[in-house]
Each structure stands twice: as structure tokens, then as C-alpha cells.
Amino acid sequence: MAIIVDNETRLVVQGLTGSEGSFHGTRNKRYGTNVVAGVTPGKGGQDVDGIPVFDTVADAVAETHANTSMIFVPARFAADAIYEAVDAGIRTVICIAEGLPAHEMLRIYAYIRPKGVTMLGPNCPGALSPGKANVGIIPAEIFSPGSIGLVSRSGTLTYQIGHELTQLGLGNSTIVGIGGDPIVGSSFVDVLEKFEADDETEYVVMVGEIGGEEEEKAARFIEAHMTKPVVAYIAGFTAPPGKTMGHAGAIISGSSGTAEAKKRALEACGVRVGTSPTEVARLAADVAGAHA
Amino acid sequence: MDLYEYQGKELSRRYGIPVSEGRLATTPDEARAAAEELGGQVVVKAQVLTGGRGKAGGIKLAEGPDDARAKAEQILGLDIRGHVVRKLWIERASEIAKEYYLSITFDRGAKKPLLMLTTQGGIDIEEVAEKSPEALARLHVDPLEGFQPYQARRLIYGAGIDDPNEQKQVLALVGKLYEAFVGCDAMLCEVNPLIVTPQGEVKALDSKFSVDDNALYKHPEIAEMRDLDAAPAEERAAREKGVTYVKLDGEVGILGNGAGLVMSTLDVIALAGGRPANFCDLGGGGDAQGVVDALEVIGADPQVRSIFFNIFGGITRCDEVARGILQALDRMTIEHPIVVRLDGTNAEEGREILAEASPPNLHAEPTMLEAAGRAVEFAR
Known part of the structure; x- marks a missing residue:
């Protein structure tokens, strides 16, 4: 089954004719993702590597029954692109674009939640269900199919951990990058809920970092609602307060959002937390071994 | 981006929020002139991007122009939680009920x-x-x-x-x-x-x-309100070159690709018993110019004693990054030992490229933990 992206995914790429959009859109298609359309206003009627381009998302949905959109437009056009996708009936929006103003994201979040739309990002690497579909910029070569759900606020750190899992002979059901911004479409809890309900996922690895309180909320959710084992990793123990560490959302404000507090919250709820990417992969292997 | 009080007040005034009248001053004489213009009692307030100004002696009441000049002299140059006072806001004093x-x-x-x-x-x-x-x-x-x-x-x-x-x-x-x-x-x-x-x-x-x-x-x-001079010199240089960089106070310079991986790299250095000197994210690419810019910023920090280059190749392949590193080292001289960890897509090819060229101060290690240990040893 996997989550968020799978064989049922019919993808429209907003910004397909741009350099990043065409590079990753065609890469996703070669992986086997069902990329049915692109949208670039004014370029309707063209195609990119055989993928038809439409002027509007509504046209693309009408013609191709696209159900998922990947946003590859510049930040200042991204909010508009997300509203356009949702209003055209798209149910899953994956926003790779980074640099969206946080206030715009607040309004988008308030708009899409009551509609039940699933959104990943902004500023995220996307989602990959090995062997089924890849939507975004995750390098699929380093992952293999399996039963571990992987959810993370970061890109390369996720690849590092996925790579270590692969070397230990462990595969993934779905790898989900939720994004590094202060406000993102899906929280850890949203994704954990999906993994709990997914019959292909048996264990979960959660990769958090400093800033916000979503890891703490996830800890409480895991304790109360998850039957599947979860192990975690938190980055940023050495980060100083008040400094943004690369991701707009990775900032310790006052005394809140520290890695130490997140680790304590997770451990208090029975979640084992690895001290390095290597150790968290080993913890996952332990859990998988114990359940095998 | 944090704003100074006087900038916040300028924005407040724009939105019709009542604030007291004031003037900006950077010297005691300017403070005196500002007090003269405003008339009566004034408050001389240090402009720093941190709290606790009052307790640190950064806010003082002045009876008139001469007193304002004297108070300005006391406050300018004060170090308030690591922020040196370079600007003052001279404001008409308010009675507070x-x-x-x-x-x-x-x-x-x-x-x-x-x-x-x-x-x-x-x-x-x-x-x-x-x-x-x-x-x-x-x-x-x-x-x-x-x-x-x-x-x-x-x-x-x-x-x-x-x-x-x-x-x-x-x-x-x-x-x-x-x-x-x-x-x-x-x-x-x-x-x-x-x-x-x-x-x-x-x-x-x-x-x-x-x-x-x-x-x-x-x-x-x-x-335009950003005060470029308020940041450490290394952060200013990084901003000019478009490098994502945060100055820390350790000895191991850090360079990696992706914010999460770099944060994790800092932690692994601490686990190995060292202290990271900085956060520096190359982003997705590993082209030579990006590497040169980042190494220049990191190398300019006098506290740095070794550099840990931690790359996980995804779509950016490790062989490309290895070539980028070699080209960068051709264009510049780095005295510090550099420990490189390449993993992920085309890691083998990348390591071979580095081994063949084997620049004198470059040391390749296969894993993040081993590389961190080596970089910490070099920094001792």
C-alpha cells in the first residue's frame, strides 16, 4: 500500500517547463511514477519528454485525471500554485519549492486542512515509495522496498539514514520529507497516523531537528495511538539559541525547541533516540530483528 | 531578521501606533544635538539586538543636552551580552503611571x-x-x-x-x-x-x-534595515558570498550538504569530543566555486584548526563533488588538515578521484563517525 504516493498517483508537475521542474519531473517519470501532466501558464499544448503541458491545473485535471501535484515554481508564485491545485480538486500537494513566506503558509494551512487535502512541504524533498512512485528530489537509488516508514524534516540527513538502513539490509515502505519550514502542510503526527494505518509499514524511523514542538506532539501521539515501534533521531544538540540553522524552521526560540527537550519527550514516551545517524539505523535494525 | 527598537518604532509609527519622538545617534555629539532638538528630559537607549539592556546599564535618563552627551559616552561601546553598542536612540522621556x-x-x-x-x-x-x-x-x-x-x-x-x-x-x-x-x-x-x-x-x-x-x-x-555590521565578520563575508553559515565557538570547521546533515555533523563532532567552529551548508550542489567560497569563509575563522567536509551524494554525485574539492584546492591554499567523508551516489568513484590526486593535507575517511574522530584529533 505505502502512503501518500503509490501506483494510484497521477502526477501533475506545476512548473514542469522550468529547469528544475523538467529535470526532476522527467526523473520521477523514468522511475515509474505516473506523471500525467505539466502546468505552465502560456505553455499549454507543448510537451516535456512526452508529458503534455497545460495552461491551468483545472485543464490538466480535466484531461488527465491528475490527483497529485508537485510544485516546482519560484517561491513568490508558490502560494498561488498551491491554491490553484487545491481548487482544481487535487488531493495531494507536494511543494518542493522553498522560501515561501510563513504568513502565506499559515493561510494555506488554514485553507487546506478542512478540505482534507494532504500537503508535504514547502521546502521538502518529497515522498518516495520504493518500487512504486517517486515524487520529488529524493535519490531513489539509495533506498530499497521494505517495511520501515521513514519521516523527516530534512533531505540529505534522511538519505544518510536511509543509506545506513539499506546497508543493514532494511528497506522502506515510504520515505516522507515533511519540510524544514516553521509551518508545513503535514506534521510528524499526520504522517505517523498514515504509517500506523498502512499495512506495508511495520516500523517507523522519525528524524527530527531543533525548532517548534512537533516532535514533542509526535511523542505523545506515539504513546497514545501507535502500535508499531518507532525509533527516532534528533539533529541540532550543538545548535546555539536564536540562530537559524539552514532550515527556516530550525531555530531555538528562548528556551523552547531544543534537541535535548525533544529527546527527553520522546524517551519519556518510550521512543528510543539514536545519538547519530548510524546509531538510529542500528536501533531500527534491532527493532526489526526483535520482531522478525 | 530582528530589528532594532528604533526600526520597530519607525514601523509602528507607519501603522499609527503611538510612540515617543526620538532621534538616532552614533556619537556623543549627535546624542547631544538630538537632545537639544527634542528638548527637556530625554532617555538615551542602547540599540542592540538582545534583551536585558536596562540591567546592563544601556538605558539612562538625561536631564538635558550635556547630560545626554555624557550618558551617550558611557553607553556607546558597552558590551551587552556580546553585542557592542554602536547606535543610540535618543527619545523624549515619558512619565509612566x-x-x-x-x-x-x-x-x-x-x-x-x-x-x-x-x-x-x-x-x-x-x-x-x-x-x-x-x-x-x-x-x-x-x-x-x-x-x-x-x-x-x-x-x-x-x-x-x-x-x-x-x-x-x-x-x-x-x-x-x-x-x-x-x-x-x-x-x-x-x-x-x-x-x-x-x-x-x-x-x-x-x-x-x-x-x-x-x-x-x-x-x-x-x-534595507539589516545591519550588516552587527554580525560576526565571518557571517558578513558568508552573506556576501551567498554561503549559509553560522559562527560557533569551536575548533573544527564544518562543511556539508543539506541543513539536517550539517546539524547532525556538528553533533557527531561533539560526540567525538570536539567542538564545531561553525555551521556551513553547501546546499544541493558541490561545484568548485561553492566549495571555494565556503572554504574561504571557514578558513578565515582564526579558531579553526581542522576542517571536516561531510558529503552525502544524492542527486549530486560524489565524483562531481570530489572534482569540485580538487579544483577548489587548486585555486586556494588551505593550511588546515581537511578530513573528507564521501558517501552515497558514486562514493567509490569520488574516493578514488581523491586518492589518486592525494593532496597533502587531505584525508579521506569512509564513515561519518570515523571522519569526525579524525577531524577532532587534528584539532587537538
């Missing part, structure tokens, strides 16, 4: 703006929240609905402000502050204290604004 607190913050947890008002102003708000939470009125605003006056009324009643004249002024002020919060794409608008004068006039005695970096393209006039 009451001190309140008003703020709008960006509540990440609730994903909504949060309004807070209390009559216990002038002190640390986290303390109020902890010791007397009932005194702090809090209310979220739905970002789609926007601010409605009833919300300010609830805050005012909740905080226990019962003078009708004050209620009216605070009601208007909350609305204007919310307009500023949204209008400036602020992450924080804090007025502490919000004062009531003996004559019953309500105004913002201080002003703390922080604006979303991602929204600065919409607000060029706010973007």
Missing part, C-alpha cells in the same frame, strides 16, 4: 498568530507566564478570518484593564499592531512595556519586531 505588555507572536504549534496582553508589563514575559498565568490574556487569531475587534475586547477584559479611556486606546492599538504584524510579515511584534502616562495616554515605550526572512522580497524597505 502603568506598564502593560502586548505582543503578537507566530505560534508554530497552533499554526496561528497569538495575541497576548497583561497589565504586568516591563518584565520578562516568560516569568509572568510561569508565575501568574491567569494574569496573561492569550487569544489565537484565525489567519483566514483575520483580526476582529471582539478579540481585543476579550483580551482587555481578560487582562483586567477596566478604565474606559484606556480600553478604547488599547483596543485601537491591538488592531494596529495586528495590521503591522501581517503587513510586515512579522514573526514577532512585542510592545514591552506598553505604558499609560499620568494623563491617561497609552503608548509603546519599546518595540521589538522580527520579520520573516522569506518575506523580505515583498518588503525591500525593511530588507
Whole structure:
């Protein structure tokens, strides 16, 4: 089954004719993702590597029954692109674009939640269900199919951990990058809920970092609602307060959002937390071994 | 991006929030001239991007121009929590009958703006929240609905402000502050204290604004307020070169690709018994120019004694990164030992390329943990 992206995914790429959009859109298609359309206003009627381009998302949905959109437009056009996708009936929006103003994201979040739309990002690497579909910029070569759900606020750190899992002979059901911004479409809890309900996922690895309180909320959710084992990793123990560490959302404000507090919250709820990417992969292997 | 008090007040004034008249000064003579223009008693206030100015002696009352000059001399150059005072805000002194607190913050947890008002102003708000939470009125605003006056009324009643004249002024002020919060794409608008004068006039005695970096393209006039000289020299150089860099105070220089991986790299250095000198994210690419720029910034930090180059190849392949590193080393001289860890896509090819060229101060290690240990050893 996997989550968020799978064989049922019919993808429209907003910004397909741009350099990043065409590079990753065609890469996703070669992986086997069902990329049915692109949208670039004014370029309707063209195609990119055989993928038809439409002027509007509504046209693309009408013609191709696209159900998922990947946003590859510049930040200042991204909010508009997300509203356009949702209003055209798209149910899953994956926003790779980074640099969206946080206030715009607040309004988008308030708009899409009551509609039940699933959104990943902004500023995220996307989602990959090995062997089924890849939507975004995750390098699929380093992952293999399996039963571990992987959810993370970061890109390369996720690849590092996925790579270590692969070397230990462990595969993934779905790898989900939720994004590094202060406000993102899906929280850890949203994704954990999906993994709990997914019959292909048996264990979960959660990769958090400093800033916000979503890891703490996830800890409480895991304790109360998850039957599947979860192990975690938190980055940023050495980060100083008040400094943004690369991701707009990775900032310790006052005394809140520290890695130490997140680790304590997770451990208090029975979640084992690895001290390095290597150790968290080993913890996952332990859990998988114990359940095998 | 955090703004100085005087910048926050300029924005406040733009949105119709009452503030005292003042002038900016960077020398004692300018402070004197400002006091002369303003007339009467003035307050000389250090402009620094940190709290605790009052306790550190950064805010002083002056009786007139000469006194303002003397006070300015005392405050300029003060070190307040690592921030050296280079600018002063000279403001007409206010009589204070009451001190309140008003703020709008960006509540990440609730994903909504949060309004807070209390009559216990002038002190640390986290303390109020902890010791007397009932005194702090809090209310979220739905970002789609926007601010409605009833919300300010609830805050005012909740905080226990019962003078009708004050209620009216605070009601208007909350609305204007919310307009500023949204209008400036602020992450924080804090007025502490919000004062009531003996004559019953309500105004913002201080002003703390922080604006979303991602929204600065919409607000060029706010973007220009950035004080480039306030950051450490290394961070300034990094900004000019477009390198994502944060100065820390250790000895192991860090360079990696991707914010999460770099944060993790800093932690692994600490686990190995060392101290990271910086955070530096190359981003997705590993082209030679990006590597040169980053190494120049890291190498300029006199505390750095070794450099740990931690790359996980995804779509950017490790062989490309290895070539980038070699080209970079051709173009510049780095005296420090560099430990390189390449893993992921085409890692073998990348390592071979480095082994063949084998520059004298470059050491390749296969894993992140081993590389971290080596980099820490070199820094000792």
C-alpha cells in the first residue's frame, strides 16, 4: 500500500517547463511514477519528454485525471500554485519549492486542512515509495522496498539514514520529507497516523531537528495511538539559541525547541533516540530483528 | 531578521501606533544635538539586538543636552551580552503611571498568530507566564478570518484593564499592531512595556519586531534595515558570498550538504569530543566555486584548526563533488588538515578521484563517525 504516493498517483508537475521542474519531473517519470501532466501558464499544448503541458491545473485535471501535484515554481508564485491545485480538486500537494513566506503558509494551512487535502512541504524533498512512485528530489537509488516508514524534516540527513538502513539490509515502505519550514502542510503526527494505518509499514524511523514542538506532539501521539515501534533521531544538540540553522524552521526560540527537550519527550514516551545517524539505523535494525 | 527598537518604532509609527519622538545617534555629539532638538528630559537607549539592556546599564535618563552627551559616552561601546553598542536612540522621556505588555507572536504549534496582553508589563514575559498565568490574556487569531475587534475586547477584559479611556486606546492599538504584524510579515511584534502616562495616554515605550526572512522580497524597505555590521565578520563575508553559515565557538570547521546533515555533523563532532567552529551548508550542489567560497569563509575563522567536509551524494554525485574539492584546492591554499567523508551516489568513484590526486593535507575517511574522530584529533 505505502502512503501518500503509490501506483494510484497521477502526477501533475506545476512548473514542469522550468529547469528544475523538467529535470526532476522527467526523473520521477523514468522511475515509474505516473506523471500525467505539466502546468505552465502560456505553455499549454507543448510537451516535456512526452508529458503534455497545460495552461491551468483545472485543464490538466480535466484531461488527465491528475490527483497529485508537485510544485516546482519560484517561491513568490508558490502560494498561488498551491491554491490553484487545491481548487482544481487535487488531493495531494507536494511543494518542493522553498522560501515561501510563513504568513502565506499559515493561510494555506488554514485553507487546506478542512478540505482534507494532504500537503508535504514547502521546502521538502518529497515522498518516495520504493518500487512504486517517486515524487520529488529524493535519490531513489539509495533506498530499497521494505517495511520501515521513514519521516523527516530534512533531505540529505534522511538519505544518510536511509543509506545506513539499506546497508543493514532494511528497506522502506515510504520515505516522507515533511519540510524544514516553521509551518508545513503535514506534521510528524499526520504522517505517523498514515504509517500506523498502512499495512506495508511495520516500523517507523522519525528524524527530527531543533525548532517548534512537533516532535514533542509526535511523542505523545506515539504513546497514545501507535502500535508499531518507532525509533527516532534528533539533529541540532550543538545548535546555539536564536540562530537559524539552514532550515527556516530550525531555530531555538528562548528556551523552547531544543534537541535535548525533544529527546527527553520522546524517551519519556518510550521512543528510543539514536545519538547519530548510524546509531538510529542500528536501533531500527534491532527493532526489526526483535520482531522478525 | 530582528530589528532594532528604533526600526520597530519607525514601523509602528507607519501603522499609527503611538510612540515617543526620538532621534538616532552614533556619537556623543549627535546624542547631544538630538537632545537639544527634542528638548527637556530625554532617555538615551542602547540599540542592540538582545534583551536585558536596562540591567546592563544601556538605558539612562538625561536631564538635558550635556547630560545626554555624557550618558551617550558611557553607553556607546558597552558590551551587552556580546553585542557592542554602536547606535543610540535618543527619545523624549515619558512619565509612566502603568506598564502593560502586548505582543503578537507566530505560534508554530497552533499554526496561528497569538495575541497576548497583561497589565504586568516591563518584565520578562516568560516569568509572568510561569508565575501568574491567569494574569496573561492569550487569544489565537484565525489567519483566514483575520483580526476582529471582539478579540481585543476579550483580551482587555481578560487582562483586567477596566478604565474606559484606556480600553478604547488599547483596543485601537491591538488592531494596529495586528495590521503591522501581517503587513510586515512579522514573526514577532512585542510592545514591552506598553505604558499609560499620568494623563491617561497609552503608548509603546519599546518595540521589538522580527520579520520573516522569506518575506523580505515583498518588503525591500525593511530588507534595507539589516545591519550588516552587527554580525560576526565571518557571517558578513558568508552573506556576501551567498554561503549559509553560522559562527560557533569551536575548533573544527564544518562543511556539508543539506541543513539536517550539517546539524547532525556538528553533533557527531561533539560526540567525538570536539567542538564545531561553525555551521556551513553547501546546499544541493558541490561545484568548485561553492566549495571555494565556503572554504574561504571557514578558513578565515582564526579558531579553526581542522576542517571536516561531510558529503552525502544524492542527486549530486560524489565524483562531481570530489572534482569540485580538487579544483577548489587548486585555486586556494588551505593550511588546515581537511578530513573528507564521501558517501552515497558514486562514493567509490569520488574516493578514488581523491586518492589518486592525494593532496597533502587531505584525508579521506569512509564513515561519518570515523571522519569526525579524525577531524577532532587534528584539532587537538
